[in-house]
Ligand SMILES: Nc1ncnc2c1ncn2[C@@H]1O[C@H](COP(=O)(O)OP(=O)(O)OP(=O)(O)O)[C@@H](O)[C@H]1O
């Protein structure tokens with residue numbers, strides 16, 4: 001049984017113009033100890049998905065799911081109190097901007113230890129020892145002194161390390177990391193990602209890692225789920241996704257970033273013309289068809305989730321068939 | 334396309350110190366000579382503020398029609414440098430030469446014809462209450478170039494050049510996508526027909542599927558108008574794709590500068606190497622490299638003595654802690670590096 005199973009998860013938000021379908025029936029699962037990357041462009045529903053899993057959606061949002069199960073527990077049926085216990089003890093979250101999660105008024109020691117004392121009932125002394133151990137593990141020097149420091153006394157990179165240590169305090173089964181390195185410099189990002197991957201393997205923690213960076217995904221993910229307009233349009237083990245992307249959107253994404261050594265410098269890049277459709281109201285057919293270079297009349301019907309080889313799935317009418325004759329190439333506009 | 338009207342006007346109002354003796358072939362389009370900017374932080378009536386050297390003694394030449402990439406981590410001074418080139422910030426020291434003529438004391442209007450910016454954020458840099466035609470035409474009105482009819486025709490042409498539909502002229506920024514808004518920002522820069530464009534992270538607020546369109550556009554414009562670019566970006570793959578030369582900055586100083594092949598093919602400064610190693614290309618199976626850098630990110634108002642990179646440098650020696658390495662063309666191959674061990 002997977003650690004987390006999600007079937008037909010939907011998140012609707014009331015907006016002025018009607019109902020915004022931010023997450024439109026997505027399916028995925030996470031195995032124990034696995035790193036699943038959720039990728040997709042701005043507004044495709046990555047954060048809404050993670051907030052739905054954590055039980056932290058905005059109050060006005062409406063969640064429905066055929067199945068939302070964490071280690072056999074039906075998350076949709078939990079009381080707010082049990083949900084909150086689960087959140088502290090067995091699922092934790094790392095945010096993009098650590099200052100949104102760290103309280104500027106409390107020392108790092110207090111914030112690191114609080115959860116462990118509350119959820120696991122350990123003594124303050126034991127909690128401090130674990131905090132020091134984890135701060136050292138995430139590469140923070142003089143860990144003992146740091147416990148008395150306040151968040152603003154640390155650099156962005158150090159704060160993100162503290163967040164990782166904090167997420168690991170209760171030895172959770174699942175960590176959801178929502179773009180944890182997007183705000184950092186590339187050198188710091190590489191260090192943090194390496195660390196997260198090491199710790200994840202050491203503690204056997206499952207991680208859902210949210211990002212829009214296909215470079216990051218390639219280097220850290222065991223499996224990938226690609227989102228577009230509120231849907232998972234393709235999911236696969238990482239090597240399969242990069243070697244044989246089956247959905248035209250995934251193919252487009254992979255070919256529009258310059259690949260050093262492959263894309264000749266100064267050459268034209270492949271672009272995906274057009275824009276994402278509005279998610280307010282009902283979306284008919286394939287949500288990508290207004291931008292898809294191979295769209296056919298069939299695409300006005302909603303494509304099924306096609307099973308390809310192994311654990312590789314794609315939501316496209318032509319995922320398992322040869323590509324029909326392409327339309328004439330689009331010019332930039 | 335036909336750029337006639339503007340060229341004519343520009344010709345009739347030359348830069349104040351225009352001199353025929355300056356050969357356009359050898360003079361770099363843009364030259365920075367010992368450029369520095371110091372900010373004063375805090376301070377008060379009886380307390381002296383601390384100083385922060387955001388940009389320190391930067392010298393750089395950008396040949397006409399070339400793209401110079403500028404990379405380096407957050408806060409290293411890239412945007413401050415860009416603002417000095419545009420005349421938006423006064424240098425504390427040093428000079429900027431555009432076409433061999435100093436910008437200091439030059440007429441802002443004349444300068445605006447030569448050099449224009451494209452900034453990062455297509456959302457906040459456009460006035461939400463103005464129509465696209467007004468936004469793009471503003472520089473022409475401000476500088477009193479052409480009659481209203483000529484201006485309108487020129488705006489329409491420029492919208493064509495950047496690939497915006499003509500109907501966009503009557504729309505407001507809020508009605509356009511992020512990529513379209515960045516095209517508006519590019520149109521606004523190009524409407525003056527500058528020869529130099531300063532791009533400060535022009536695509537970093539955009540999704541990758543849109544970024545490719547804008548990069549293609551910048552390349553097309555360069556080919557068509559022979560533009561010279563300074564291209565600031567965090568994305569090394571994009572920089573490698575676009576530039577002829579690259580300058581790498583660390584804590585306000587250029588630490589290495591050379592051709593694309595020199596920098597990406599055989600980087601010599603340890604910071605450049607770390608930067609390149611940190612770039613995660615989309616190749617599964619390679620994992621995340623161990624770049625062997627400490628994360629002792631320095632305080633720019635209290636930079637380390639000697640080589641500013643030494644606290645993080647895996648190769649640092651005693652000399653590195655004491656003496657600042659000079660940016661020099663050590664091998665005579667027209668590439669410069671500031672490292673005692675290079
Ligand atoms: N509080 C809210 N009220 C209404 N709509 C919202 C709210 N938060 C997000 N949305 C909308 O829900 C959709 C999904 O947003 P979400 O934040 O999940 O995107 P994302 O994939 O995380 O994007 P990003 O990469 O920009 O973080 C978007 O269309 C967004 O505009």
Ligand SMILES: Nc1ncnc2c1ncn2[C@@H]1O[C@H](COP(=O)(O)OP(=O)(O)OP(=O)(O)O)[C@@H](O)[C@H]1O
Nearest residue numbers: 372373385387406407408409410411412413414633
């Ligand atoms: N007006 C100002 N007053 C004081 N300090 C400033 C001012 N503008 C910039 N700085 C400081 O100067 C340094 C360089 O800033 P700058 O914005 O040029 O960096 P950058 O390389 O563009 O960074 P980023 O990649 O984050 O855009 C930073 O330490 C910054 O805090």
Ligand code: SF4
Nearest residue numbers: 640643646653672673
């Ligand atoms: S001078 Fe020394 S510290 Fe600076 S980069 Fe070179 S080796 Fe490193």
Ligand SMILES: [Mg+2]
Nearest residue numbers: 046047048178
């Ligand atoms: Mg998000």
Ligand SMILES: [Mg+2]
Nearest residue numbers: 411412413533
């Ligand atoms: Mg900047």
